[in-house]
Amino acid sequence: MSETPGPWSPSSWHDYPIQQQPDWPDSGALEQSLKQIASMPPLVFAGEARSLQTELAHVAAGNAFLLQAGDCAESFEEFSADNIREKLRVILQMAIILTYSVGVPIVKVGRIAGQFAKPRSSPTEQVGDLSLPTFRGHIVNDPAVTEAARIPNPERLVQAYHQSASTLNLLRAFAKGGFADLSRVHSWTQEFVSNSPQGQRYEQLAAEIDRALSFMRACGVETESNPNLSEVDVFTSHEALILGYEEALTRKDSLTGNWFDCSAHMLWIGERTRDLDGAHIEFLSGIGNPIGCKVGPSTSVDYVLELCAKLNPSRVPGRLTLISRMGADLVEDKLRPLLRAVTDAGHPIVWACDPMHGNTFSAPNGRKTRDFDEVLREVGGFVRAHRAENTWPGGIHVELTGENVTECVGGGEALSAADLDDRYETMCDPRLNASQSVDLAFRVAELLRDFT
Ligand code: PEP
Ligand code: CO
Numbered sequence: 001m002s003e004t005p006g007p008w009s010p011s012s013w014h015d016y017p018i019q020q021q022p023d024w025p026d027s028g029a030l031e032q033s034l035k036q037i038a039s040m041p042p043l044v045f046a047g048e049a050r051s052l053q054t055e056l057a058h059v060a061a062g063n064a065f066l067l068q069a070g071d072c073a074e075s076f077e078e079f080s081a082d083n084i085r086e087k088l089r090v091i092l093q094m095a096i097i098l099t100y101s102v103g104v105p106i107v108k109v110g111r112i113a114g115q116f117a118k119p120r121s122s123p124t125e126q127v128g129d130l131s132l133p134t135f136r137g138h139i140v141n142d143p144a145v146t147e148a149a150r151i152p153n154p155e156r157l158v159q160a161y162h163q164s165a166s167t168l169n170l171l172r173a174f175a176k177g178g179f180a181d182l183s184r185v186h187s188w189t190q191e192f193v194s195n196s197p198q199g200q201r202y203e204q205l206a207a208e209i210d211r212a213l214s215f216m217r218a219c220g221v222e223t224e225s226n227p228n229l230s231e232v233d234v235f236t237s238h239e240a241l242i243l244g245y246e247e248a249l250t251r252k253d254s255l256t257g258n259w260f261d262c263s264a265h266m267l268w269i270g271e272r273t274r275d276l277d278g279a280h281i282e283f284l285s286g287i288g289n290p291i292g293c294k295v296g297p298s299t300s301v302d303y304v305l306e307l308c309a310k311l312n313p314s315r316v317p318g319r320l321t322l323i324s325r326m327g328a329d330l331v332e333d334k335l336r337p338l339l340r341a342v343t344d345a346g347h348p349i350v351w352a353c354d355p356m357h358g359n360t361f362s363a364p365n366g367r368k369t370r371d372f373d374e375v376l377r378e379v380g381g382f383v384r385a386h387r388a389e390n391t392w393p394g395g396i397h398v399e400l401t402g403e404n405v406t407e408c409v410g411g412g413e414a415l416s417a418a419d420l421d422d423r424y425e426t427m428c429d430p431r432l433n434a435s436q437s438v439d440l441a442f443r444v445a446e447l448l449r450d451f452t
Contacts, residue, residue: 008286010250010259013243018279020119020241020272022140022152023133030244033154037161037248042262043113043168044236046253046288052235052265053290055107057318059394060348064104065448066321066395067095068237068266068352069437070111072429073118076138076156079163084170085179086402087112090434092185092232093192094441100209101445108234111399113167114264115238116140116160117245118428119272138427139242157245164236164263171234181230182223183213192438198412199435202442237266237292241273243283250287258288268292268323271357276306285311292321294354297330301341308347317348323397324351324382327358328374331381332388339389352395353382360429363409363417369430372410376443383447393451396444400432401425411436 005015024030058064069091087110095106116139125134133150135143139160142149174180186209193199193206213223223229240246240261249263261267267287271294273280284291293307304322312320322342326334331353342349355378356370363369379396386393406422407430409415415436424430432440 005282008282010247010286012286013247013279013283016277016279016282017275018243019275020270022136022242023123024152024154026154030154033157034244034248036158037245040161042249042251043161043164044262044265046251046255046258046260046262048235049260049265049289051233052107052109053316053318055105055233055318056290056321056350057348058105059107059350059392060317062392062394064107065098065102066107066109066350066352066397067091067098068109068111068323068395068397069094069400071115071401071427072111072399072431073137073427074112074115074163074167075427076159076163078425078427079167081170083403084112084167085174086434087400088171088174088179088234088402089185089188090400090402090437091234092180093189093438095232096182096185096209097189097205097438097441097445098448100212101205102448102451107395108232109237109266110171110234111237113171113236113238114160114164117239117241119239119241119270139245143427157242160245161249168236171236175234176231178224178230180232186210186213189438192435196412196435198439201412205442205445235265237264237268239270240267240280240284241270243279246283253288256288259286261287261289264289266290266292266321268294268321270294271296271325274307276303276310281307281310290319290321292323292352294323294325294357295338296358297326297334299334299338301337304338305341305345308342308345308349312347315347318350320347321350321352321395323354325354325357326378328355328377328381330358331378332385335382335385336389339385339391343389343391350394351386351391352397353379353393354397355379355382356397356399356429363420365417365420367417367420367424367430369417369420370408372408372432372436372440375408375432376440379444380447383451387451393448398432398437398440399429400434400437402434404435405431405433407431407433408436412439
């Protein structure tokens with residue numbers, strides 16, 4: 001850039017090169033939608049984002065573990081109380097399995113209540129003779145294969161805001177209203193263990209958790225009457241991709257005078273928009289929320305050090321999560337030098353493993369899929385890298401749903417490529433289904449067991 005950039009403001013990103021933005025055809029309509037969103041209440045409060053940052057600081061210090069999970073892309077159509085409840089149910093089950101095995105608190109962050117926008121590898125898609133703008137998530141356009149459906153429509157930004165608000169409302173009710181009671185969540189896991197062939201492998205661990213709960217009850221600790229055991233904190237997160245939307249929800253915290261992006265508790269930058277001199281890094285560098293950045297296999301030591309310096313110059317623990325998504329084959333070799341350099345430079349990072357995005361392939365029928373074993377293999381490589389560098393494998397970041405879909409192959413039910421057509425419902429990338437997710441939690445628990 002020829003001119004020296006000015007100070008940060010919620011709109012300073014406009015002065016930087018930007019990628020992956022929709023080609024909104026009507027700038028007047030866009031402006032109107034953004035103005036409407038800017039006048040609406042915040043979805044989350046600055047104080048909540050700060051609480052998450054405090055919890056993530058415990059992760060950075062090796063005293064807690066991050067479970068970040070949810071849809072690749074939320075849908076305007078698959079939007080129901082059941083859907084939200086089932087997703088939360090799986091996340092809670094995974095959290096209990098991990099809490100017991102790893103022996104530290106699990107910080108629960110959903111890819112939910114705002115995870116609508118998708119980066120794409122190409123701006124257009126060829127369907128037969130038609131060259132159409134690509135689908136960029138329901139916050140932008142519709143996936144139907146027509147020219148009209150693919151035109152970016154700014155009214156969708158407002159709809160995404162409203163859907164996020166309803167989702168968050170329900171999540172808050174479930175988290176505090178008895179649904180998350182420890183005994184109840186464990187009883188679902190027991191069902192999984194006794195009713196499914198793959199569950200039997202985990203009988204011993206489930207029985208141990210059961211004994212721990214009985215012991216507590218015998219000591220007079222009833223989960224129902226103890227908020228620590230019957231209520232949970234569930235935080236929200238999404239990729240901060242459409243910066244106009246994020247700017248419209250960025251508000252000044254009256255307590256501290258700092259700016260917070262009140263669209264979610266945590267925001268992250270995707271693999272395709274993490275240019276050090278780009279608009280996305282500029283925007284996230286100035287908000288007070290805890291933030292994340294995906295780091296893929298091309299990430300160099302110099303890059304990651306500059307990234308940390310830009311996004312967390314004051315080295316605040318819990319502020320920055322680096323989400324590695326290297327692929328199962330590469331993770332160990334690629335991650336180790338990054339772990340070493342960041343540790344040597346004294347940056348307090350939360351390291352999370354996204355074992356999904358580096359392991360996607362097309363099945364013979366053309367369906368995009370992921371193999372459960374490769375997902376697990378990437379987590380294994382991630383844990384080994386940390387063990388070798390004496391750093392803390394701080395968390396996992398996964399795409400899942402509570403529904404019984406068939407989008408990823410393998411896992412305890414041994415889904416095959418031929419099964420993919422049964423219930424392939426994702427809006428974007430293939431997600432682990434409910435039983436694959438619980439299965440993964442048990443496997444990750446085994447990998448981490450001797451770490452603490
Ligand atoms: C995603 O998390 O859905 C995604 C697009 O990931 P990445 O930026 O790592 O490719
Ligand atoms: Co995805």
